Amino acid sequence: AQKVTQAQTEISVVEKEDVTLDCVYETRDTTYYLFWYKQPPSGELVFLIRRNSFDEQNEISGRYSWNFQKSTSSFNFTITASQVVDSAVYFCALSEDNGANNLFFGTGTRLTVIP
């Protein structure tokens, strides 16, 4: 079974629009970690945020914000006032408390910001 689901395969927005990328996860652990990574065309996976399962506070970092809701097993990512440089593939990932630091990636969402 897929542990992380990113239902949006591709999204296109016009510059300055807000956009939300959805992430739904599945785990039986009570302790787990959620991540978002950005992969621009250059290929490098850039770490954006980590959240542990006990911290449900939403977080804002500049134009980026994250909404973690355990009740719906979701960890959504919003970009406010999108810019062309935000164009990339965004991966949500889960790490469980099973003795190894394995990352289970979602299938990714390709975001295109149109100037």
Place this chain on the structure above:
Amino acid sequence: DTEVTQTPKHLVMGMTNKKSLKCEQHMGHRAMYWYKQKAKKPPELMFVYSYEKLSINESVPSRFSPECPNSSLLNLHLHALQPEDSALYLCASSQSPNRRGDIQYFGAGTRLSVL
């Protein structure tokens, strides 16, 4: 500095060639990872090294041979590859193999084409 350096950036090889991919980090991280990423897919874990010892091999064919000569270096030796092995190979590192949810920092990858 959260830099993981991978060389070469691009590699084209024939099915009878032997080549090596190199990964380097100077963050004092003691866990290092190799991932394989096919086009439009998420990264898939291949190997994990913990304290320079191979701790996880995700049933990778023997034509891929990892090596960790010291705590800063990780190599992936390639021999008798198949065209379906063409992919982006990503290296990552994290601070401690024993810490759940440790952030993995990725390099820019090596784009491999097997002819």
